[in-house]
Amino acid sequence: MSSFTEENYLKIIYNLSAWQEGEVSTNALAEQTQTRAASVTDMLRKLADKNLIHYKKYQGVRLTPEGERVALxxxxxxxxxxxxxxxxxxxxxxxxxxxxxxxxxxxxxxxxxxxxxxxxxxxxxxxxxxxxxxxxxxxxPEHCRLTEVVPGQAVVLVGVTEHSAPFLQFLDRTGLTLGCRLEVVEVNAFDGSVQVGISGNAPQFVSQAVARNLLVS
Ligand SMILES: [Zn+2]
Incomplete structure (x- = not known):
């Protein structure tokens, strides 16, 4: 049986490896868990002893099939x-x-x-x-980020990659709910903000940072 913290590490390693090829670095883990690299190393040794990760110093980590099973x-x-x-x-x-x-x-x-x-x-x-x-x-599921949609295209909002309360509350205020229809009108070449019609309403601009965290299909 894994502890609370061990499970969190496995989950974080799983999520980090979903966005990149190859091993997850100790630095990335220290950043995500907001702990010192030394404590991260201690935890990684423990997880490796339990055969939940492959870990070699200076080479980063990868989940074993058992580690992936626990993370999932x-x-x-x-x-x-x-x-x-x-x-x-x-x-x-x-x-x-x-x-x-x-x-x-x-x-x-x-x-x-x-x-x-x-x-x-x-x-x-x-x-x-x-x-x-x-x-x-x-x-x-098949999807892409709103920042990858070309103007003139209509898509549906299917997910978000940021789960913080201020972000989600902003979406609520803007009418960006899952399943709503989005029509990209224009992408501002200067700052990457996206002018988008939401559920058939008059187009408005959302910042590039917001658009990057919206998944559409
Ligand atoms: Zn969650």
């Missing part, structure tokens, strides 16, 4: 709890991430099976992130 279980629990909190308890999508960070560490296979069935086996969480199936297979 934690991610599955996190996302199912987020669905529960929003759909059944009425939380906003801007409130659930910190709560799910705690709930994801409850270790009961029976609880999570019942939760999954109770929710009707959802395929995505309230932020549009896919939910791994009980066997730990992660679906990979």
């Amino acid at each position: 279980q934690v991610i599955r629990k996190h996302r199912l709890w987020e669905v529960f909190l929003v759909d059944k308890l009425g939380f906003g999508w801007d409130e659930v991430h910190p709560l799910a960070e705690e709930l994801e560490h409850i270790n009961s296979e029976k609880l999570i099976q019942k939760l999954d069935a109770f929710l009707g086996h959802p395929s995505a969480d309230p932020h549009g992130d896919p939910i791994p199936d009980p066997a730990g297979r992660m679906p990979h």
Whole structure:
């Protein structure tokens, strides 16, 4: 059985490797976990001893199949709890991430099976992130970032890659909800901001930083 912190490390390594090729660096982990490189190294030795990661000093880390299995279980629990909190308890999508960070560490296979069935086996969480199936297979839906969409194209908002409350509250105020229709009118060549029509309303500008965190298909 892995501890709370070990599970978080495995999850972070999984997420970092999803965005890059090859090994995850100790520095990237120190940055993500906001701990000193020395403490990161201690934890990595522990995880390697348990055969959850491949780790060689100065070469970075990679999950073993068992490490990946644990990471995907934690991610599955996190996302199912987020669905529960929003759909059944009425939380906003801007409130659930910190709560799910705690709930994801409850270790009961029976609880999570019942939760999954109770929710009707959802395929995505309230932020549009896919939910791994009980066997730990992660679906990979087709999507791109709003910054990659050429003007004149119409797309649908299917996910967000930033889960912080201020970001999600901004989306709420702007009418950017999952499933809404977006029409890219123009990309500002100077600062990369995107002029976009949201659900058929008059076009408005969103900053490049916002557009980069919107996934569309
Ligand atoms: Zn979350």
